[in-house]
Amino acid sequence: MTQLYYLDNNIISDKIKEYCVSTQFSQIRIGNETIKKNIDDVLGSKKNIKVIDNIDLLTEDSVPDEILLISSSVFSKNLSNLFKFLEFAGYSMINTFWGHNNCFVYKGDKNRLISYLKENRKKDIYFVNFPEFIIDLTSLPELKSLLSNNHDSRHFNDLKSVGDLYVKKSMNFKKLKTEYEFLANVPLHLKNYYVEVFEYKQYSDFSQYSMVSYDYKDVSYLYLSKSLTEDSFKALMSLIHKYFKESKKVTTFNYEKNSFESLLEKNNARLRELEGIQYYEELNSFIKNFKGISITDHYQRIQDELTKRKSIYYEEEYIFSHGDLCFSNILFSEQNMDIKLIDPKGYENKGMRSPYYDMAKISHSIFGNYDLIINNMAEINFNENMHAFLNFTNHDYIKNYIYSFENLVLKMKMNIKLIRLIESSLFLSMIPLHYENKRKAFMLCLRSIELYEDFLS
Structure with missing residues (x-):
């Protein structure tokens, strides 16, 4: 099999360096993992990859004449497709070059590649465009x-x-x-x-x-990659506070005050979906054995506590509400001191809802650590009494954001207990949307119970 080489390119573009907070393509973070880690996870177990940081290293005698090389600026959302593409490229019987000088895959004689990259000598090389699923990381x-x-x-x-x-x-x-x-x-x-x-x-x-298109990053990315400082998060909360205040000025729409009933109905519908999941009984047994309560009993106590607080929910003035204000739906530019909101819930009821749901969505990223769970940055552990709990100890920096969020709640004069209760219900209702990943489903259910316990305390 042809030896696979990974050329660890430096980033040339200052704009890309600034955007990614990195000087090398291999170290750009996608959530909690770098580009290189993603490549290693998929390709490393199937191919022996040798990393080089300079094309001149190919001239060494230990490098065979025939090589397969991928630059670190080549990526794909579907890494199994990338693996298949490299397998296909490895079968090429002629010197073949996919891409361009700063982002490419090459199969063939190493000396031909060096001559092309250094002297632009194209002789005896066949040039081909990348397949559509390839992402060129040199393109901002x-x-x-x-x-x-x-x-x-x-x-x-x-x-x-x-x-x-x-x-x-x-x-x-x-x-x-x-x-x-x-x-x-x-x-x-x-x-x-x-x-x-x-x-x-x-x-x-x-x-x-x-x-x-905006030159902003979503807050979940900034949060997971530890690029969001305590001061920048405080600034973000100030912008969100300003947005909420402006949203209360919408008075021209005819709408119904029905979002509380919609919340209870959605919780009920999601429970029915959850009960239809193939491994529901296994999940329910786990929760009963290691948290001491069934899923249906946990669901019912959330609904009961929510119902007790219906009047508090409706005391808050309705706003033109995004409806799904989680971190990944907030684009933030600290340089411009600006936010852009994407992927709203929808235009039902003319977009008019209570701000409690939006605040609970923010809380489920801060207190709930939702982004950590779905990006595989949490673990299920057990204490000495064999009670299960989620471990986020490798991400203590998150605690630095809590004060700024609590301050936002105080400024808006909202009930933090109700926000946290809705947050607990969100984790339970999210399980059917992540049913294909059993590990995440177990964590989301466990987290819902933990948050309810926080609510009680």
Whole structure:
């Protein structure tokens, strides 16, 4: 088998260095892992990879004449496809070069490659375009698309960079249409807080709309990559507070105050979905054995406590509400001191909802550590009494954000107990959306119970 080499390129573009907070493509973080770690996890177990940081190292006698080389600026969201592509490339009988000088895969004689890269001598090399699934990390738009859509995805969404725009596609027609309607009908004084969208189109098997591309990163990425300082998070909370205040100024829409009932109905529907999951009984047994309560009893106590607080929920003035204000849906630029909100819940009830749900979504990332769970940065451990708990000890920096969020709750004069209760219900309702990953489902259920215990204390 041809030896595979991994060329660990330095990043040349200052804009990309600034955007990624990295000087090498291999060290760009996707969630909690680097590009190189992703490559190693998929390719390392199947191929013997040798890493080089300079093309001149190929001239050493220990390097065979025939090589297969991939530069670290080559990536794919589907790494199994990348592996298959490299296997295909390895069978090439001629000197073949895919991509361009700063982002490429090459199979063939090493001396021909060196002559081309150093002297632009193209003799005896066959040049080919990359397949569509390859991401060129030297392209800032492609890199932005990767980093803005890199987290655990739930609903058949596809985000692609097209010039200065992103095109979002989905097989879920209803969800994407109501999302577009919300963004297209944002009140004028709030438009600066949301991405600009246009051109909703529906085809036989998918729908899509276009949105403006911004040089911002989503907060989940900043959070997981430890790029969000305590001061920058405080600034972010100030911007969100300002957004909430502006959102209360929407008074021209006719709407119903029904979001509390909708919350209870959604919880009930998600429980029915959860009970239909193939491994539900296994999950329920785990929870009963290691947390001392069944899932249905836990669900019911959440609903009961929520119902007791219905009047508190409705005391809060309705706002033009995003409806899914989790970290991955907030784009943030500390340099511009600005946010852009993406992927709203939809335009039901003209987008008018209680701010409690949005605040609970923020809380489920801060107190709940939701982003850590779905990005495999948590562990299930057991204490001496064999009670299960989630371990986040490798991520203590998260505690630095709690004060700023609690301060936001105080400024908005909202009930923190109710926010935390809704947060607990969110973790339970999220399980059917992550059913394909049993480990995450167990963690989400366990976390819901832990958060309820926090609520009681």
